[in-house]
Amino acid sequence: MLGTIQWMTRQQWLLRALGPVFGDFHPLLPRHRDDPHATWRRLRESNPVYRSKIFGAWICTRYDDVLHVLRDKNFTTDRSEVPAMRLFQRYARRDPTFAALIERNLLMIDGAEHRRLRSLVSKAFTPRRVEELRPQLESIVDELFDRVAETDEIEIVRDLAHPLPVIAICELLGIPSEDRDLFGSWSKQLSQLLDPLQGRGGVAPLRRAAHGIFDYFRPLLADRREHPGDDLLSAMLAAEENGERLTEYDLLSLSSLLLVAGHETTSNLIGSAVISLLRHPAERKRLQDDMGLLGTAIDEFLRFESPIQLTDRCAIEDCEIGGKTILKGQMVVAVLQAANRDPEQFPDPDHFDIGRTENQQLAFGQGNHFCLGSQLAKLETEIAIGALLRRFPDFSGATDPPAWRRSMIIRGPEAVPLRLI
Numbered sequence: 315m316l317g318t319i320q321w322m323t324r325q326q327w328l329l330r331a332l333g334p335v336f337g338d339f340h341p342l343l344p345r346h347r348d349d350p351h352a353t354w355r356r357l358r359e360s361n362p363v364y365r366s367k368i369f370g371a372w373i374c375t376r377y378d379d380v381l382h383v384l385r386d387k388n389f390t391t392d393r394s395e396v397p398a399m400r401l402f403q404r405y406a407r408r409d410p411t412f413a414a415l416i417e418r419n420l421l422m423i424d425g426a427e428h429r430r431l432r433s434l435v436s437k438a439f440t441p442r443r444v445e446e447l448r449p450q451l452e453s454i455v456d457e458l459f460d461r462v463a464e465t466d467e468i469e470i471v472r473d474l475a476h477p478l479p480v481i482a483i484c485e486l487l488g489i490p491s492e493d494r495d496l497f498g499s500w501s502k503q504l505s506q507l508l509d510p511l512q513g514r515g516g517v518a519p520l521r522r523a524a525h526g527i528f529d530y531f532r533p534l535l536a537d538r539r540e541h542p543g544d545d546l547l548s549a550m551l552a553a554e555e556n557g558e559r560l561t562e563y564d565l566l567s568l569s570s571l572l573l574v575a576g577h578e579t580t581s582n583l584i585g586s587a588v589i590s591l592l593r594h595p596a597e598r599k600r601l602q603d604d605m606g607l608l609g610t611a612i613d614e615f616l617r618f619e620s621p622i623q624l625t626d627r628c629a630i631e632d633c634e635i636g637g638k639t640i641l642k643g644q645m646v647v648a649v650l651q652a653a654n655r656d657p658e659q660f661p662d663p664d665h666f667d668i669g670r671t672e673n674q675q676l677a678f679g680q681g682n683h684f685c686l687g688s689q690l691a692k693l694e695t696e697i698a699i700g701a702l703l704r705r706f707p708d709f710s711g712a713t714d715p716p717a718w719r720r721s722m723i724i725r726g727p728e729a730v731p732l733r734l735i
């Protein structure tokens with residue numbers, strides 16, 4: 315069934331014919347992919363809490379409403395009562411490994427169980443552990459640039475933004491370097507989880523990757539239990555709270571989630587950051603003249619082209635947002651990218667300003683599910699963009715990528731070809 319829906323999302327004639335059914339929110343059209351900001355602006359100005367009948371969801375585009383949905387306890391990530399999820403559960407009972415990957419991850423559970431899991435992971439995934447990765451990441455980025463320095467050309471996504479986050483997560487978990495390619499290919503397959511409607515091949519590639527990754531981790535976990543190292547996997551095994559530890563399924567699911575949540579997102583942030591610099595030469599020069607602005611520049615990259623455009627929640631009770639009545643059990647979509655360009659929150663929101671100080675951007679979400687890897691993502695971007703600007707100050711390239719990712723959730727360029735001198 316998923317395969318059929320995926321096929322339908324590739325039929326432009328069908329999508330155009332269905333235009334009236336999609337109404338003001340038609341995120342599957344190429345027009346939206348090329349410039350999602352136009353859709354978000356239109357909705358925010360004309361109908362900021364919009365009922366999309368075809369998606370069966372309310373689409374929130376104003377900063378205050380998005381923040382409310384992410385923070386309010388009346389909105390949960392537990393989607394087990396949503397019809398699409400019930401359909402999936404029936405299917406997943408036949409494959410417990412695949413079901414564990416989907417249902418046992420932090421982004422799908424809520425309440426006490428989420429607090430328990432998150433606090434155990436947070437004990438292991440500390441800011442100190444992330445900061446300790448800095449020298450390794452710096453030398454990895456140098457190595458990646460060394461490989462292309464001779465040719466005077468680079469394709470940023472393929473040569474830097476795509477490999478770097480996989481290497482970073484493998485380093486963090488203590489995965490041997492010879493297995494990185496394996497992780498890269500699982501991650502590519504699992505990334506379809508971020509937007510299954512626009513993937514390819516139905517459920518099969520997802521199941522294959524789930525089994526591949528779980529089969530890889532099982533013996534590795536047993537080994538780390540016997541011989542703990544100085545890595546996140548060993549730290550997660552050791553983490554304990556009130557006598558409780560993470561179960562094997564928790565550990566397998568969490569390790570896979572780190573890969574899924576941390577790869578595509580960071581890769582797209584780096585790719586979009588380079589596009590933003592190419593489109594705004596004066597801001598690029600300002601950054602090159604004062605690299606001390608890199609910290610605020612990264613928040614501006616995140617605000618300007620948020621790598622995760624939207625997330626969703628399910629209403630626990632009837633409630634009201636922006637004068638609209640949301641019924642118990644209905645889905646609410648929080649459009650992070652629209653919130654990040656809301657003029658009520660950000661003065662002159664379409665102006666790219668690397669020195670913007672009042673920048674409470676929502677690209678990493680908010681509330682109980684705030685991104686666990688935000689610090690790692692920022693560190694990788696700081697090192698990658700910093701090295702590009704220092705090593706190749708005269709790089710040049712087109713201000714539009716050949717294509718943007720085919721996804722309504724993920725935002726990032728497919729490729730960013732650059733001349734380095």
Ligand code: HEM
Binds near residue numbers: 432679
């Ligand atoms: C630019 C890069 C990244 C962006 C834009 C991003 C964005 C997000 C967002 C928006 C959420 C919240 C989703 C929701 O509320 O429904 C989230 C959660 C999460 N992220 Fe990230 N992320 C990034 C990088 C990373 C990295 C590098 C890791 C780990 C290696 C990571 C791990 C996670 C995890 C585990 C969660 C779930 C937290 C929870 O539910 O308690 N992310 N991320």
